[in-house]
Each structure stands twice: as C-alpha cells, then as structure tokens.
Amino acid sequence: MNSLSLAQPWPTTSEAVAPAPPRAPALQVLRANLQAAAPATADAGPLWEPTAPSANPTTSTVLHATRPPEALPAEVEAAFMIALTRSLAPGETHTTGNAARERELAGLIIGLSPLQAHHLGRRLDIDRADDAFARAWKRLLAERRDRLRALMRDPRRAAARRSSRYDARR
Secondary structure, three states, X not given: OOHHHHOOOOOOOOOOOOOOOOOHHHHHHHHHHHHHHHHHHHOOOOOOOOOOOXXXXXXXXXXXXXXXXXXXXXXXXXXXXXXXXXXXXXOOOHHHHHHHHHHHHHHHHHOOOHHHHHHHHHHHHHOOOOOHHHHHHHOOOHXXXXXXXXXXXXXXXXXXXXXXXXXXXX
16 A cells, blocks of 8 residues: 555544634733833833943944045046046947947046045945936946946056056957
C-alpha cells in the first residue's frame, strides 16, 4: 500500500476545530490597566534626560560641525552651468550631443584642483533643492554622472588626464 491511501481525509467544516474563545474581555482589562497607569507615568517626569556633552564627539556632532563645501570660482561654475544646460545643436542626435556634453564636463573636471573637485562632489552629494547646479547635474544620464563623479573622486586620474585628451570613446 502506498502512503497516500493511509492519509486521513481533510476535515469538513463541521469537523473543524472549534473556534478560539473571544479575547475581547482580556483586551478590555489590559486597556483599563494601561489607562489607570497613564496619569502616574505622566507625572513622573521625562523618560529621557539630556546628558552632558562627552569628551568624545559623536558622528552627528562632527558632521554638523564641518563647513559646507566651498563655492567654485564664478567663472568655473558658469562654465559648468553652460555645459550642463546647453541645448543640442541642430541635427545633433541625443547620443552624440550628450557624449559631447560629457567630454566638455570631463575637461572642466580635469581642470579643477583636487580640493575643488572634492568640494564639487560634496555639493552634489548634498543635492539641495535650491541649488540650480545640482538640479542641472541630475538631468544627466546616470551612467554619465557616475563616470564624471569617478573622475572627480580620483585626483590622480584627473591629473594624468590633464596632459592628455579625455577618452573620445564616450
């Protein structure tokens, strides 16, 4: 005999297990106990009391104490904005136009000092809603943004490319 023939049939609704007793009285008792205890805890004072600042600063304290990123020189920022917001030339496809835009932005990034590139990266990380530069940067294709950010993050790569032309494949 196989094991399927020995199996018990599923119980019908009349044979099903009896329903559990209602739990409402237990919940009502619990609610009454909580309401009775509530005024006592409200008069006990605050549950959390501020502590004195410790000698070891927390990460939040350090992050909030750092300076905001320094602004780029006005002519450099204007060049970035022109490159980011320029429209495509007549007859230029989106692919070729955006590749040219990426090459132009890469050339501008290569011209930045490592500190300026770092501050520009921090500014893009903060991504404030009132920052026109960050909004224009977000309009770039994500893959292009990632390549340009990688160039910003690696000053040695940018320094090596200062002496040569940016990769024309992109």
